[in-house]
Amino acid sequence: MKKMLTLLLVLALLLSTATSAYAADITEDNEQTRVSESQIVTVGTLEELETAIAAAADGDTIAISAKIMLDGVVLETKKDITLVRSDTYKSGVLFRMENDATLSGFNIEDANYSRTIICESSSEIKMCSFSGDSAATFIFIGSSFADATVSISDCNFIGAKNSAIRILRNSQVTILNSTFCDNSSDTQGGAIYCGDTLILKNCTFSGNKAASGGGVYCSGDLTITECQFNGNSIESEKFGTDILSFGTLNITDTPQEGVGYYEESTGEKLSLPLDDFEDTAKLIYLTDEDVKAYFAPA
Numbered sequence: 001m002k003k004m005l006t007l008l009l010v011l012a013l014l015l016s017t018a019t020s021a022y023a024a025d026i027t028e029d030n031e032q033t034r035v036s037e038s039q040i041v042t043v044g045t046l047e048e049l050e051t052a053i054a055a056a057a058d059g060d061t062i063a064i065s066a067k068i069m070l071d072g073v074v075l076e077t078k079k080d081i082t083l084v085r086s087d088t089y090k091s092g093v094l095f096r097m098e099n100d101a102t103l104s105g106f107n108i109e110d111a112n113y114s115r116t117i118i119c120e121s122s123s124e125i126k127m128c129s130f131s132g133d134s135a136a137t138f139i140f141i142g143s144s145f146a147d148a149t150v151s152i153s154d155c156n157f158i159g160a161k162n163s164a165i166r167i168l169r170n171s172q173v174t175i176l177n178s179t180f181c182d183n184s185s186d187t188q189g190g191a192i193y194c195g196d197t198l199i200l201k202n203c204t205f206s207g208n209k210a211a212s213g214g215g216v217y218c219s220g221d222l223t224i225t226e227c228q229f230n231g232n233s234i235e236s237e238k239f240g241t242d243i244l245s246f247g248t249l250n251i252t253d254t255p256q257e258g259v260g261y262y263e264e265s266t267g268e269k270l271s272l273p274l275d276d277f278e279d280t281a282k283l284i285y286l287t288d289e290d291v292k293a294y295f296a297p298a
């Protein structure tokens with residue numbers, strides 16, 4: 001009987017050892033598979049990028065090593081794909097868009113001084129997330145030789161260091177349902193700098209900062225509808241903590257009890273809706289509870 005028990009114990013030990021070794025092999029194979037799957041594909045042309053997107057799985061990253069022209073092209077995905085700048089592409093834009101080009105569905109991470117996207121004529125950008133920690137501008141709109149009509153919707157912008165979006169003359173830009181957080185500028189417009197026409201609807205501006213116009217700066221025509229501003233800041237005291245407008249300003253909101261836009265130079269609450277206001281507007285959005293403390297004498 002003792003010999004039988006000893007034999008059974010030996011067999012059990014051998015089986016346990018073999019099972020552990022097999023499990024270790026499976027774990028190692030899985031780790032190698034994950035490493036292989038997480039390798040970054042590098043592309044330098046639109047055709048290479050389209051091929052990489054088609055082959056990508058959720059969570060994959062694609063590195064771009066040269067400027068990609070989107071001329072009337074629709075580039076979109078429903079996968080969770082992140083686009084980054086390759087280590088060999090130190091400067092230059094990732095995308096140049098024109099002639100009704102569309103970019104949709106990507107996570108775009110760019111920590112580089114260069115602009116990420118340039119829109120030179122009609123373009124659409126939607127359902128994209130932009131992030132970076134650099135001196136970059138994520139989207140630069142306009143040119144001296146063509147009108148640019150650009151639509152941006154359902155996007156997030158985090159961490160730009162030269163305004164998340166910069167808009168030149170000859171441009172009309174509509175931004176819907178988008179969020180701007182922790183962007184900044186050494187001059188005006190921590191989140192958005194605009195020199196022409198800007199329409200904002202249902203957008204949130206939080207934690208942005210600039211010398212003036214902590215959230216939005218506009219010297220052209222600015223229309224704001226149902227937007228939220230909180231936690232923005234400026235270096236120039238009370239000079240447009242949330243909004244600095246030197247052009248024509250429209251705010252289409254209906255009056256809200258307990259909150260509102262206040263003119264920082266006077267401490268007066270704006271009467272809404274505001275139509276075609278052409279004087280300089282240096283605005284902050286406050287609750288009635290915060291007004292007394294904000295405008296209290298130093």
